[in-house]
Amino acid sequence: xxxxxQPDIHITVSEGASLELRCNYxxxxxxxxxxxxxxxxxxxxxxxxxxxxDTLVQGIKGFEAEFKRSQSSFNLRKPSVHWSDAAExxxxxxxxxxxxxxxxxxxxxxxxxxxx
Amino acid sequence: xxxxxxxxxxxxxxxxxxxxxxxxxxxxxxxxMFWYRQFPKQSLMLMxxxxxxxxxxxxxxxxxxKFLINHASLTLSTLTVTSAHPEDSSFYICSAQGxxxxxxxxxxxxxxxxx
Numbered sequence: 001x002x003x004x005x006q007p008d009i010h011i012t013v014s015e016g017a018s019l020e021l022r023c024n025y026x027x028x029x030x031x032x033x034x035x036x037x038x039x040x041x042x043x044x045x046x047x048x049x050x051x052x053x054d055t056l057v058q059g060i061k062g063f064e065a066e067f068k069r070s071q072s073s074f075n076l077r078k079p080s081v082h083w084s085d086a087a088e089x090x091x092x093x094x095x096x097x098x099x100x101x102x103x104x105x106x107x108x109x110x111x112x113x114x115x116x
Numbered sequence: 117x118x119x120x121x122x123x124x125x126x127x128x129x130x131x132x133x134x135x136x137x138x139x140x141x142x143x144x145x146x147x148x149m150f151w152y153r154q155f156p157k158q159s160l161m162l163m164x165x166x167x168x169x170x171x172x173x174x175x176x177x178x179x180x181x182k183f184l185i186n187h188a189s190l191t192l193s194t195l196t197v198t199s200a201h202p203e204d205s206s207f208y209i210c211s212a213q214g215x216x217x218x219x220x221x222x223x224x225x226x227x228x229x230x231x
Contacts, residue, residue, distance in 0.1 A: 034219070036222070041207075041225070041227070042224055042225065043120075043122075043209055043222040043223050043224040043225045044160075044209070044211075044222040045222070046219065046221075049219060090159065090160070102148075102213065103150065103162060103165060104150075104162075104220060105162075106159045106160050107159065108158070108159045109158075109159050111157070
């Protein structure tokens with residue numbers, strides 16, 4: 001079965017500093033990988049996704065992620081964070097369920113706090 | 117594009133009553149919809165998957181008779197929490213797939229409080 005690990009529960013970054021959120025996955029085949037962001041009390045917004053091809057993926061809001069098969073990782077990066085980036089970030093892996101549906105398995109999330 | 121709405125966004129009900137939550141895909145046809153539950157400061161836990169016109173498939177440990185799911189059309193799925201109890205209080209989020217792959221589009225969520 002597939003799984004996703006986000007080792008950092010909470011990260012605090014100064015505004016303007018760079019950011020890297022870690023994500024490791026476990027899946028037997030080529031994974032479909034996603035990063036979602038959730039603001040308090042809101043649903044999830046897709047930041048970016050990797051299906052195949054270029055391992056460096058560009059997303060919205062200036063985010064990017066790099067797929068590294070050898071490390072089973074899909075870390076999210078941003079060169080300069082803004083106060084509005086404070087939110088919960090979820091990494092997810094897509095896989096076929098036993099019922100043939102394509103479903104997502106989420107990591108436990110990383111809460112990002114931005115300090116002035 | 118790919119907007120998903122949920123209604124209501126917030127509901128309070130008394131213990132023992134039933135609550136229905138609607139999930140709609142506004143600008144696309146959703147071949148599959150998913151229902152998640154999220155506890156405070158925790159990840160999303162998949163409850164069930166529904167395909168239009170067929171019975172929902174529930175994840176292990178989710179009570180089918182308590183969480184009734186109906187996917188009546190390609191744009192609407194409903195989750196009914198029957199005989200709600202305080203432990204059912206949670207944030208419920210739906211998502212929809214348009215049949216073109218794994219990408220899911222999420223609704224804004226519904227906060228249920230059972231008193």
